[in-house]
Amino acid sequence: MAQLTRVSGSVGLITLQSPPVNALSAAVRQGIVDTVQRALSDPEVKSVVVCGQNGIFCGGADIKEFGTNMSGPPLVPLIHAIEVAHKPVVAAIEGIALGGGLELALGCHYRIAHSKAKLGLPEVTLGLLPAAGGSQRLPRLIGVPAALDLITTGRHITAAEALKLGVVDQVTAHSTVDVAVKFALSVAGKPLDGRRISSLPCPRPPNMDALFEGVMKKVRQSARGAIAPIACVQAIRAAATLPYDQGMERELELMASLFTSDQARALQYIFFAQRAVARWSMPSGARWDTSKPRPVHKAAVIGLGTMGRGIAVALAQTGLSVVAVETQEKQLMAAKQEMSGMLERGAKRRGVAPAFDKIRYSPDIKAVADVDLVIEAVFEDMALKEKVFQQLSALCKPGTLLCTNTSGLDVDHLASQTRSPELVVGMHFFAPAHVMKLLEVVYGSKSSPQALATAMQLGKKMGKVSVAVGNCRGFVGNRMLKPYSEQAFFLLEEGATPELVDGALEDFGFPMGLFRMSDLSGLDVGWRVRKVDGLGKSSGASGQQARIRQGRRYSPLGDVLCEQGRFGQKTGRGWYQYDKPGGRVGRPDPWLHSFLEEYRAQHGLVARRIDHQEVLERCLYTLINEGFRILEDGIAAGPEEIDIIYVFGYGWPRHRGGPMFYASMVGLEKVLARLEFYQEAHPDVPYLQPCNLLKRLVASGSPPVHKWREVVKKLHSQL
Ligand SMILES: CCC[C@H](O)CC(=O)SCCNC(=O)CCNC(=O)[C@H](O)C(C)(C)COP(=O)([O-])OP(=O)([O-])OC[C@H]1O[C@@H](n2cnc3c(N)ncnc32)[C@H](O)[C@@H]1OP(=O)([O-])[O-]
Known part of the structure; x- marks a missing residue:
């Protein structure tokens, strides 16, 4: 999985060979260990170039290996062995150098990139941190602020930016391997001391404590409960304050806490789900790989x-x-x-x-x-x-x-x-x-x-x-939103406030709670749809009958607000109050609280204490239940479709993997039991009735989420 050839007389060229992205699988790691050893012990080889097959340097650690019994040589000593080599090692970066791929390059003494290459340490997007020395070497090479930016965002940078930051030494628009080989010839025999990044001191930024405090605050805010960005900051702080060896220990310790976390599993699931949904199929059997698209100009x-x-x-x-x-x-x-x-x-x-x-x-x-x-x-x-x-x-x-x-x-x-x-x-x-x-x-x-x-x-x-x-x-998306928002309205009727419901959802990780979101998009949008459906007219009557439409419990709360011209941000009043029409910052509205009290009194409802757990269970489990119905109906081919829709379109926190993945983490038995519990308390709410597929999955021992697609397929083939 890595090949050594001798080129230009004295350059050992190591080529990583593992399509499609030369990920660092056990076989590739073993290949690197073997070829590096051979190159370093061969007296004919004076310098070494590392490159990747098919114009791709390396996509990083093999994500498919995570969660399995990982074997083969570990990355950290492998990269260390390259760094301490007595012969110069040059990384020839074409295509991509991501994650462990860039960490491998950082272990080399020189880095030459093609002008179209992309580089980055995207581990954070997988719930991890760059734990093959990346969190310790990058700040030493490009400084703490730039390393914080790259590692906590995981963003990919262009070769030009990499050159500007000092991540690479040279950029070429020609054959990178040829340029790297020529360069390797020119540096053969030259001293390497200043080229070993781990031995460089980490530049200490002025006001370091204030810098880290500020970054940590910002990261905590934007992470919305994700743990990896915080661990990334902690690892970089270790690079800035500890000797390299101790920093590496800290990196390992932090990685250990992330590696088996639910968040890492969720984020890695989303990585593969995003790719799985591109391989679409239709109930007729037509598929992505057999259906030819038409050109669109x-x-x-x-x-x-x-x-x-x-x-x-x-x-x-x-x-x-x-x-x-x-x-x-x-x-x-x-x-x-x-x-x-x-x-x-x-x-x-x-x-x-x-x-x-x-x-x-x-x-x-x-x-x-x-x-x-x-x-x-x-x-x-x-x-x-x-x-x-x-x-x-x-x-x-x-x-x-x-x-x-x-x-x-x-x-x-x-x-x-x-x-x-x-x-x-x-x-x-x-x-x-x-x-x-x-x-x-x-x-x-x-x-x-x-x-x-x-x-x-x-x-x-x-x-x-x-x-x-x-x-x-x-x-899929809007259909699942219906039971979710219906529950939120019912919770207001039963004693909650918009702030309470939104607070629970935002603590869960949504960027905006349902009522804040409704104020932003306009209450009138849903009202118009409800009116077309024969629902959205408040009868003015009181008591339970006023809250029943088409034979089921219905909350006219949103309709009443609209009738009063409270359309949200655009009118300066909605579920919250704003300084002016078009205002962006919503504040709790005492008027709305009195209105809710009057409403409850008018309808014979007694407010009770509602906690975050009830908000989450009722809003999210009904949404998940509808997701199962969607699978049952064959509207989505698998849970991945639903999860990708919710993560990319509805602000579902990515580190919780989408609603269906979340259900699998909570445990299907629990989701089912809680739905049954709430259904008993609210028999007039059909969305709380657990759907057959959920019951079937629980009865069959709650298979893991990656097996649901098959279960659904089987279900449909039996129909
Ligand atoms: C000790 C710690 C070490 C370290 O710090 C940890 C890491 O390195 S963490 C890793 C850090 N690295 C990353 O986070 C990089 C993750 N990868 C990416 O961001 C994109 O895949 C990439 C930009 C490389 C190519 O985009 P594109 O051109 O649109 O193509 P595509 O996206 O469709 O992928 C094609 C196929 O390759 C597959 N595959 C890809 N990468 C990996 C992998 N690392 N592994 C396994 N497989 C991988 C992908 O699943 C797909 O397979 P399939 O069966 O055909 O569906």
Whole structure:
């Protein structure tokens, strides 16, 4: 798994060989140990170059080995052996040097990178820290502040930035291995003392205590309960304050506390889940690897409200030609102005020219005639969308893919409005669409595999995490949100305040609790939907009957607030109060507390004490229960789809691995038992009724989450 050849007479070239990313598996580590030993003991070899096969240096430790009985030589002594070598060792970095890959390079005496290479220590994103000396060597090499930034964020940097920071010694646009070999020849026999990073003193920043205190505070805030970023800061502090050997001991100790943690398991699960959802399949058996996407060069977006603007900008930034259609002239002008600003800011961030010329604005829907794909993003009103799809079907050239950005309406119904229902899919973006990573790609009963493949490929090209799901009300994300928000409303009725509910959810790790989020997105959005569904009108009546709709418990609280014009931040009042309409900082509102008291009195409800545990169990377990129903219904192929949707689109804390993974960590028996407990207390709430799949999994001994996909598949094949 590592090969040694002699090149240019006296250079030992060690090539890591483990596709696709030359991860440091046991075999690769053994290969490095063997080849380094041979190179160092061969008198013909005067210097050494380490590189990776296929233009990829190394993707770091083999994540697949974590959680298994790890064997083979450990990384730390292997890297140490390179560093103490008496012959110069040069790392030739092409493609990537990440995690253990960069740590290996830091053990070498020189580093030469290709101009397109990316480097980083992303361990924190996997719930770990760079524990093959990375947390001790990097601060010695580039200073504490820069090391803190790279290690606590895990961000990948370009070769140019790496050169500027001093991570690498040279950047080349030519063959990195050739340049490194030439360089290795030039340094053969030269002293190496100053080149061994572990022997360098760590530069001590001025006001070190204040620096670490400030960084720790910032990291604690943004980590939202994640432990790895904190351990990273502690390890770097050890580098700054202790001799290298003691720092290494601290690194090991901190890594030991992370390595087997639930958070590391959750984050590593998310890493693989993100890759698993790209390998989509449809109930028909069509799959990602057998369905050929169509090329998309030109796209149209219909409707330039908030969503349409973001989608059009995202498409243009991907390099597509975009026709942006808005039939209302005033709205069109406003959109053009805002979108130009969005393009400009995006271009500035990415250091490229703004893609103004990629977008053609038109007030006429006929402008779609020659596009390959259309994304409809008009108002969430079925009658309006029906009309748009009828028009599109008549106007577009044959074969044009018709997509809807609806957040939950029936994709099959929209498809039935067209001549070619097989060309209709949902592309559900999340606001702001040019920023948010998630895309739900919804296939209807008639969608062709090619249509799905095209939308999935376009999503990937746009840099989105695209998840293929089936068609149902609310799809996956919004469907699961319904029982979650319903429980939050019921908790207010029973005695909680918005602050209490939000506090519990934010302590759990959500960036924003449900009520804070509702104030931000606008209470009127959900109200409009509830009214269309025949729910959102407060009857004015009191007592229990006023809280029953369509035969089940219903809380009209949100409707009553809307009737009073409290739409959230935009009106300066919602579940919280704000300084002014459009204000961002919400404060608890005494008016709302009195209102809740009056409401309870009017409806004969007696407030009781509610704690964080009840908030979490009722909100999260009903959401999880709906996730199981979604699996049962075949709307998502596996728990990974659901978890990725929640982590990337709904602020579910990544270190808790998504709702379905979280359920597996809590224990399915417990989730089931608590749902049964709450259902007994609230028999009029159908969402608390545990679903069959959950019961079935518990009855079969609660298999681990990676087995659920198979269970679900079997379940459907039996139907
Ligand atoms: C003692 C402590 C040591 C150390 O400090 C700890 C570490 O190093 S922690 C590690 C620190 N390193 C990291 O955190 C880097 C993690 N990796 C990445 O960020 C991206 O994969 C990378 C940028 C490398 C390539 O992106 P891309 O081009 O979009 O391609 P892709 O993403 O689709 O991957 C292709 C295939 O490779 C697989 N695979 C990839 N990496 C690993 C791995 N390390 N291992 C195993 N497998 C890995 C991946 O699963 C996929 O497999 P499949 O079966 O085809 O689905």
